[in-house]
Amino acid sequence: MAASRTPNKVDRAKIVPLKRGAGFRRASGNIAAIDFGTKNCSLAYVTGGDTGLGLGGLNKLRLNGTHTRVPTAVLLDGDKRVVKFGYDARERYSHLDVRARENAYYFDGIKVDLQRDKHVSRDVPVRALNGKHLRLVEVIAQILGYLKRELIDNHLRKAGYNFTAEDFDWVVTVPAIWLASGKQMMRLASVMAGLCSEENPDRLSLALEPESGAIYCHEMRKRGQVAYPTPHPNSTPSTPTSYSYLIVDIGGGTVDVSAHRVSTTPTLSVEELHHPDGNDWGGLQVNLKFSEFLQKLVGDRRFSRYLQVNDADAKILNRFDVDELMNVTFERVKKAYCRSPRDEREEVFVKLPDSFLQEYGEALVASLEAKTKELRMEGRENEIVTLRDSILRIPPSKMEQFLQPAVDGITECIDGLLATLSNTGVEINTIYLVGGFGGCHYIYELFTERYGEGRGIIVPPNPEFAIVEGAVLFRANPGIVRSRKADATYGKSVVRHFESFHDPRYRQGDHCHNLFQTIVGRGESIRPDCLYMAVSRPLSLDQKRMHFEVFSSVKKAEELWYTRDEGVVQIGELVLELPEVGRTTRDREVKVFFDFSHTEIQVRACEKSSKAEVKAVLDFLSAIPPGQRRKVKVQEERVEERDGDQKHEDEEENNEGERGVERGDGELCDLNA
Template sequence: MALSKGPLEPLCRAVNIPKVTPVLQGSSCIAAIDFGTSSLSVAYTTPTDGQVKLVPLHSTYERVPNAILIFKDKENQQCGEVTGIGYKAQSIYSTKKETQNYIYFERIKTLLERDTEIDRTTQVSSFTGGSYYLIEVIAFILTHLKEKLLTDHLKRNYKSSDFDWVITVPAIWKARARRMMREAAYMAGLTSDAPGITRFTPVGSPLPRPEEVNPEKLSLALEPEVAAIAAQHQSEVSGTPPERYMVVDIGGGTVDITVHDKSNGRISVVLLPMGNTWGGTTVNEALSMILEEVVKDKGFQSFLASDPTRAKATLNKFFYGEFEEQKKTFGDKPKGTNEMVLTLPLAFESFYGTKLRELKKMDMHYDPGDGSLEINYCQLEEKVFKSTVDKIIECVRKAFHDLKSDGIDTVYLVGGFGGCRFISQRIKEAIAEHHGMLYDNIVCPVQPGLAVVTGAVMWRKDPNIIQSRVADATYGTSASIAFNPSIHDEHYKRVNEEGVQRCGNVFEVFVLKGEEIKNEIYKASFIPSYQRWTQQHIPIYCTTDDGVQYIVDKEGKLTVHKIGELILDLPNPDNIPRKERKYEIFMDFSGTEIQARAQYSITGEEVKTVCDFLSKQD
């Protein structure tokens, strides 16, 4: 019998049953955090006036770099007090002559986007030396953002537990990265009135799963979904509102594309979320690679080694500070201007010296007198922007192709890099080429970089505005079912302790890739494998392949990917026979996170259930 790769039907499927009530109810006291690759922002609303407001995180700036500076306690080096985030953190760190008492991080979200094997013990290195658990660094940032809202802005008129909190995540993120943000939020005390994290766990020491306090007070919102809600609210679209629209969310680290239908004020997601890690950051990296080639120093390793605590911050300030601001306006060149002018950092100039004169071979002009670097727009387009823009357009074209003949009324461009005029022009040209005609319905809202955080608050006011989504993969678990020789492979036949023939390693499917998920949950029934068991670990698997029927092939290799497990407590003090201890698990894939609960079949009594998507998987 052929295994798993053909267009085969599942051997076993969970039962699909209607969900009685929506998981999330509307709220009027909401705080949202956009934890971006390049930047951070916070928005909120209270019952006082119901308006969505932005929190100034630095002077009048509502969007600041994703950077944090922590002062280490002299007596206990694992304890820390946040000195500042964003521009304040960057400014203080750049002026410190001695940094041994500080811990400094920038742009840590890139680890979540590019490391598919993250878990609770994933580490990140500080600019000032030393390694720390990534989840705790995120928790420190969230704790400080919470205090900026509650203490600095709202003057302690509200408690953390008064708010329903929202953290935004890319739609293309999988369960593990999403779970890390949730657990970091628990550590930060968002859903409780606890002060939040104040000390780091020494790397190598156990890092327990944080206690889930008021989990219903925290939601994860998908960035392109909520950005679309904000864009529609802000933008004036000529004619009738779009019935089908595409959202292209181009942030610093990721490109997220979704397509929605809107009818009677409700939204249905009609296309699998798609995207890649070719966000705006890859443009910065392209410029970096050019300069690395000029000075013949891959990754600027020699420069970094010359001043381990400051050199990296110097490079980041140039590539993700000065160049970042000019990058966003590329395509809006003033009349008579044909080049971008940047000022190289003094330390960078001093270190590489005459090597920088090689820039003229790249058709770039370097002036050692004032440290200026001139790059003409043609060079920028071809050598710096092109590869990233091509990857973004590749995703947009695929979305249009997958929709086949169905049209798109409007394309919304959002995100920090979505407002770049050059990007919108190239996307317009690509869509026109696909259609064979001019396409003008591309809308970029005012302040596209803040569309995600403001849209997150709007979404949480009415979370059920999204009435259906599309499964991004096939999800299921392993099952042992009665062996049927007409449909089951002999290789998987087993005999249990009662002498009954079973078929093992069956992939019991909850939901298939591409299926529409509405207001429904999936029920599967189980019996403890052995009488003595009082705890059951149920693995959760996923695959993007079609026709997978068994979780392993005949060589014992997994045909699916384990993303986590459910841990169920099944005490049996009265020694009830195994067959009478049947229980049911209920899986919910309709929201932005996988949810699960369990109960005994006979009594209906709830079984304590933990969804663990962040421990190391086998």
């Protein structure tokens, strides 16, 4: 329920019920899901509604010939068209001639540019290996478009199916901890790639990665299929009818954690117990520590001598070699190390590139010799790293040092979330581990030792595919998730009559500006059958557009009074395109309905009196860095009494001037208000 009115706070948006369910369009039966990971990509699909789900009807697209999961690496030509993707992109780029390398664009791991707390705009650039730049959204769109064509044109059509992209419901996975701008970036890229259109935005769903992983884990557990712990041969599958769990998705870039309560009878339903949490301590942090170790050994921070040579082609090749060393060679040995049980872990062997040794060989040998003497004097022989020919031999104790910072980041996140849940009376019975890094034996052992007392620690089969396969199941039955928790307090700016309790800094004439009107509060439960309604009134009869800013904060709703309060950031803007002129400004009041129940914030608006639909664009991709606000020319409005006793009209700051507004790329959803 909305908070009661207090003298110095604005009334909250009203909660109103949806008349017809949660607003999901029934899936067509053909579903394709793309797990767009920081390090790797995969695509799973079903046709004809056969989710079968023994997962028998679910297929994974083979890329680069035989692989069902490939690196998120793409090679574009000078016209920005895909030449190769995945392993093939790396192979082709390494064999290009000088001119071709200068003209091409090679990207690897671009999702890291969509960081958890990083606001992105539709024009944010990403740098190719040769130093050239493209818009990040363009590169993502090219990758999504390539995967679409591989499925529809190359795979299904060759198998005798006459499908088009429009015959599928598409799903793209995103971290639950991403900002709204990152999610909208993926939707915009999906529109550009042809997965959906502005006219049919509901052909695309964004699936939260931990939710998808959880749905997959439930399905596997129901069937008695787990990777760890190894089930007893004579045991029978057993799944409680109701229990609370954490789903921990650890990939290359992020740690993404959600807490749920699940009921398995009569059908599977999931309730979120806490808003998603996480950080950036994914598996790539281990690679980073190895890189820092090498930089220190050779005495060259960021390998600047090696990467900033004068010869342009040599510079590109050196960058490629470093990328291969960190993200392919070391990644391979790291995975092998982490997949092994503790008593089977041995030293790992990392081959250094010839060009790297030409630049740093002497310094590397001298540094290793000095370090070896130091470690022997201290009795730490088990940490000695050696170089033989071009092979760096790294003992298990040194690998543990590379892993430890990531372990600390992961456990800090889990410890905090478990403590928070315990303080609210929630006890977690089970922890599911998924993702390329999260599903390895190393992380399983860590969680079993630290969190296993009184809890089940479960890794499903093929944990690296849990997200993409679970995303298909999510789209087949999106109503599985019955409620979510708001990850932040969301609101907008309003103007009221200035009262004695208002902050004089925000006084303009007889009005108080920059008042924070809460739409939904951090940690509040959000049901799929409810919307949040706020009413806006134009400032003049001939006004054609209303504009106001959307804000968020990690603070609780009751702590926020003004949009300039510490910890409040502007995350986007909402623009309403008004119908033709009305008789009075009251006749032209607009109801704005916000929907937070899905994986994206959606909005719809209608004129209060006529019920005519008002075009509403909710834009999180405007180039507004957090904490900075677009200067808006404000026209003061005469404030009237409403219903005889209210003096506090909900009058928004509006942009009187005419300016171009782009469509919100699918954010307008047909909600039933």
